Amino acid sequence: MKLLIVEDEVRLRDRIAEGIAWEEHGIELIGxxxxxxxxxxxxEKIGADIVLTDIQMPVMSGxxxxxxxxxxxxxxxxIMLTGHDEFDYARESIEYGVSKYVLKPASNDRILESVLDAASKRRLELEEKHQYDLLKERWRTHLPRLHESFYRNWLTGNYASWELDKxxxxxxxxxPDQLYIPVILDIDPLNEDDTRFxxxxxxxxxxxxxxxxxxxLAETSAFIVQETDGTTIVLFMGVLDENRxxxxQRVxxxxxxxxxxxxxxxxxTASAGIGPIVDAKELLPDAYLKAKMALQTRIVYGHNIAITFHENPSAANKWTSLGDMEKQLETSFELGDEQQAKEVAGQLIRSAFSTGSVPEVREFLIHISGMLSRFIHARQWLLTEVTGDDYTYFESLNQLLTREQIQEWMIRVIGRICLFVNESRKNSTKQSVTDILKLIDTRLHEDISLYRISEILYMNSSYLSRLFKExxxxxxxxxxxxRRMERAKALLVQGAKVYEAAEQVGFRHVNYFSKAFHKYWGMKPGDLNK
Known part of the structure; x- marks a missing residue:
């Protein structure tokens, strides 16, 4: 405990400072x-825990x-040192945090007793503060879990509307009052033949x-919590005046x-169920249930998909038919068949506009843009690179205002995707043939065959044969x-023996090699050594 003595009477100040063995009592006299x-x-410079001061001093009183x-x-x-005639004055000092006053003249024992009493109170305060800080730190550490528990209970309807704020x-x-969209993320069922997990x-x-x-989603206005069944709940939040x-679309x-x-x-792969937009806290549990219902429909729509909740069955049936056409579109992409892809796109657009409902058309746009994005990203391509100037529409689909604009946009994007697919296939073909040529050159001394090359490259031998000839x-x-005949001729010119050349180009029998060499070059291999 740090003690500071403030006394204008020099003799009294020295007596208090030097006449008491402060250190023996755990008190550090700082001045x-x-x-x-x-x-x-x-x-201000050193700090203090206890100040023992006279109440009456020139310039500044105690x-x-x-x-x-x-x-x-x-x-x-x-601690105030005061005379009898200043007793009432001293009582007023209580409002300024004075914990004790000592009447003059006071013995050293009386002063020591007062200081030790103040030190005891200060130690108790420090201990209480330490305990409070510990509790505060524990609270801070556990706060994220408490937040998760709150959101989980809120979404699952465990709180009545009147107790939410409390x-x-x-x-x-x-x-605050704001827009909410609940989303549920879950991994898709694994294939039975998937032995990785x-x-x-x-x-x-x-x-x-x-x-x-x-x-x-770290930079997104959303809270993420894991449900008790392991699925991930994402609660997206938006301001009330934001365009819904x-x-x-942002979600x-x-x-x-x-x-x-x-x-x-x-x-x-994983899929997501997206609930409807709500603007009232008490409506969120119902929206959460609808997000779960949307996720359950992946059995119809397939995997690796974000599914929006639809209120009426007819809309759901319509989306089922759209899902079938989307599969046809993806097949067209895989084949690089631009004409077929454009025909399917036309069917998709006609189906989307069949009801004349603007919200459903907008949902179709969001849905189809997500499908196109996934196809592009699945091939490690950049969306900006593939779509070019049309990328801006992926960022803001509201720019597409008419059916004609939507159709033209889809046709352009489909054309770009098919172009990338075909270019990728060409590059892949060239790379495959390059790999085959390298293998042939490095294995001429072996009994090399088309079947063996196909095994090494994990390719179908019939496909490899057709690819190579093309x-x-x-x-x-x-x-x-x-390649064998050219290599053999070069070896013989360099002075190799006939049997050596035969071995190095994969012929086990010299006679067979000589016949093949003569048939190819019109001369015997031995003629090159003469």
């Missing part, structure tokens, strides 16, 4: 000064000193999906990004013979 101004400077210290150092215990305040959450790995995969969502279609884009990243990073203009067998 003994004669004025309030000196005391303030010393407290009471004024107490008042000033109370403003910035409320923890300091003030429960939120208990965990330091404010619930065991059923027991599901919880780990769900945890990883939750991590992907938190990473991709813009808000919904759909963010969810699609999470699904794409899940497939890229975890090598599994690119090279000759059969695989003819090319291998040509």
């Amino acid at each position: 003994a000064v004669g004025t309030g101004e000196e005391a303030l400077r010393l407290v 009471l004024e000193l107490a008042r000033l210290l109370q403003q910035h150092h409320r923890h300091i215990k003030m 429960r939120g305040e208990e965990v330091h959450l404010k619930l 065991l059923p027991s790995d599901r919880s780990l995969l769900l945890f990883s999906l939750n991590g992907v969502a938190k990473e991709r 279609m813009d808000f919904y 759909n884009h963010a969810v699609t990004d999470v699904l794409t990243m899940t497939k890229d990073s975890l090598k599994i 690119e090279m203009g000759m059969s695989f067998t003819d090319y291998v013979l040509e």
Whole structure:
């Protein structure tokens, strides 16, 4: 405990400072000064726990000193030395944090007793503050879990509408009126022939999906919590005056990004159920249930998809038919068949506009843009690179105002996708043939065959044979013979023996090699050594 003595009477000040063995009682005397101004400077420089001061001093009284210290150092215990005639005056000092007053003349024992009593109180305060800080830190550490518990209970309808704000305040959450969209993310069922994961790995995969969502949505106004069954709940929030279609489009884009990243990073697919937009806190549990219902319909729509809740069955049936056409469109993309893809796109647009409902057309746009984005991202292509100037419409679909604009946009994007597919196939073909040529050159000394090459490259031998002939203009067998004969001729010219040349180009029998060489070059191999 740090003690500061403030007394203008020199003899009394020295007696208190030097006549008491402060250190033996755990008290550190940081100074003994004669004025309030000196005391303030010393407290600011060193700090103090206890100040023992005379109440009557020139320039600045002990009471004024107490008042000033109370403003910035409320923890300091003030002890006043006062005369009998100043007793009533001293009582007023209580409002300035003075905890004790000692009547003059006071013995050293009386002063020591007062200081030790103040020190005891200060130690108790420090201990209580330490305990409070510990509790506060524990509260801060557990607050994220408390938030998760609150959101989980809110979404699942465990809170009555009247207690929502109260429960939120208990965990330091404010619930302003705003727009909400609940989304549920879940990994898709694994194929039975997928041996990478065991059923027991599901919880780990769900945890990883939750991590992907938190990473991709870190800059988004959303709260993410894992449900008790392991699925991830994302509660998107928007301001009340935000355009609802813009808000919904933003959510759909963010969810699609999470699904794409899940497939890229975890090598599994996930799907999402997107609930309706609500603008009242008490409506959120119902919207959450609808998000769950939307997710359940992936059994109809398939996997790796963000599914919007639809209120009426007819709309759901319509989306089912759209899903069939989308599969046809993806097949056309895989084949690089631009004409067929454009025909399917026309069917999709006619179906989307069949009801004349603007909201359904907008949902179709959001849905189809997500499908096109997933197809592009699945091939490790950049959306901006593939779509070019049309990328701006992916960012703001509201720019597409007419049926003609929508159709022209889709046709352009489809054409670009098919172009990239075909270019990629050409590059892949060239690379495959290059790999074959390298293998042939490095294995001429072996009994090399088309079947063996196809095994090494994990390719179908019939497809490899057709591919090779299309690119090279000759059969695989003819090319291998040509390379062997050229290599053999070069070896013989360099002075190799006939049997050595035969071995190095894959012929086990010299006689067979000589006949093949003579047939190809019109001379015997031995003639080159003469």
